[in-house]
Amino acid sequence: MKAFTTTLRSIRRTLHSPQPPPITIFHRFLSAEPQTETESETDSNSVFDSSQFELPQQHNAERESGGATWDHKYRARADQLVFGGEGPKGKLKLKEEEDERRRRVLAKVLLESALYERGDDEEEDSKGLGVVKEEDQKSLSVGIIGAPNAGKSALTNSMVGTKVAAVSRKTNTTTHEVVGVLTKGDTQICFFDTPGLMLNCGGFPYRDVKVRVESAWSSVALYEVLIVIFDVHRHITRPDSRVVKLIKRMGAQSVPNQRRVLCMNKIDLVEKKKDLLKVAEEFKDLPGYERHFMTSGLKGAGVKDLTQYLMEQAVERPWDEDPFTMSEEVMKMIALEVVRERLLDHVHQEIPYDVEHRLIDWKELRDGE
Numbered sequence: 001m002k003a004f005t006t007t008l009r010s011i012r013r014t015l016h017s018p019q020p021p022p023i024t025i026f027h028r029f030l031s032a033e034p035q036t037e038t039e040s041e042t043d044s045n046s047v048f049d050s051s052q053f054e055l056p057q058q059h060n061a062e063r064e065s066g067g068a069t070w071d072h073k074y075r076a077r078a079d080q081l082v083f084g085g086e087g088p089k090g091k092l093k094l095k096e097e098e099d100e101r102r103r104r105v106l107a108k109v110l111l112e113s114a115l116y117e118r119g120d121d122e123e124e125d126s127k128g129l130g131v132v133k134e135e136d137q138k139s140l141s142v143g144i145i146g147a148p149n150a151g152k153s154a155l156t157n158s159m160v161g162t163k164v165a166a167v168s169r170k171t172n173t174t175t176h177e178v179v180g181v182l183t184k185g186d187t188q189i190c191f192f193d194t195p196g197l198m199l200n201c202g203g204f205p206y207r208d209v210k211v212r213v214e215s216a217w218s219s220v221a222l223y224e225v226l227i228v229i230f231d232v233h234r235h236i237t238r239p240d241s242r243v244v245k246l247i248k249r250m251g252a253q254s255v256p257n258q259r260r261v262l263c264m265n266k267i268d269l270v271e272k273k274k275d276l277l278k279v280a281e282e283f284k285d286l287p288g289y290e291r292h293f294m295t296s297g298l299k300g301a302g303v304k305d306l307t308q309y310l311m312e313q314a315v316e317r318p319w320d321e322d323p324f325t326m327s328e329e330v331m332k333m334i335a336l337e338v339v340r341e342r343l344l345d346h347v348h349q350e351i352p353y354d355v356e357h358r359l360i361d362w363k364e365l366r367d368g369e
């Protein structure tokens, strides 16, 4: 998510630069420098000629057949220990498939939200953005915490839509990473990530990556609203005691100057709705949570209610971020950036290289593709 935000910030900076955007915005040099031909390499005397050397005799029968020289049963045992039952190839393939799936979700969310925003909310947004006087502005800072994979990024993207591209920090610190900005009418909501928040079996952050985790943990108290999010499908099928402890710990008591809400996410994966009610019942008595929400960041269910609630919590304070409107130009850049990422994924072993790619055509199809 951080990489995604950084990318979008660079898009934003480019758009607002007084200079015309350099044509090489997506043209990156990676750390490896191109090799230059040195004199010794081009000098024919230095060329290795294998015919001048005798190959050593191979006595070992295995070597002659080109097979491995180790005992296969040890290798199999090592594979079993390191990779479990699946073997290294199976694991690698699964990882590649997972990466591919995640990339698709990201690209889809980005582009869908771009198209969605231009449709329904275009008029309303264009009325509100850029014309609100500072004394009329309202703001809200929202932190989102939850275990890895709970769906924090997808939910933020869903609430923020294309405005995630609007991220351009006026201030910047390492402990607070703004991951999205939603500006609507006179109200601006900034969403913050809580980096490195990993939990030990007590539901507390790990001590070993101390500084980073502690600063992330202490920043939790700074947000006006804190969303505690968990994967409700996972909780029903394979509850994680660390997640339960986190939910209970954060909801144990209400905190002055902070409103906390509990978000049961990924509800689209739960078939029986009565299971959702059971989970809601389980956490209903925690006094720290002002509201409970059931959402699907990926499918959008419940997101409107949560956004509405957040808008209502905003306080009179000037905006921290510049508002930003979606344009076709930005959508093209997002599309280019998604393509660039894929391109680099495919050629990452072919270094040294540099990549420049250009948009030569852009067409919107009737079905919105």
Ligand SMILES: Nc1nc2c(ncn2[C@@H]2O[C@H](COP(=O)(O)OP(=O)(O)OP(=O)(O)O)[C@@H](O)[C@H]2O)c(=O)[nH]1
Pocket (backbone or CB within 6 Å): 001, 102, 105, 146, 147, 148, 149, 150, 151, 152, 153, 154, 155, 265, 266, 267, 268, 269, 295, 296, 297, 298, 299
């Ligand atoms: N079915 C379903 N899948 C979801 C939903 N939200 C997120 N996911 C999937 O869950 C996975 C994790 O989602 P993320 O949004 O990256 O989760 P995260 O909490 O930001 O994860 P970390 O960055 O690892 O902390 C992805 O594969 C998403 O596609 C949802 O509402 N429904």
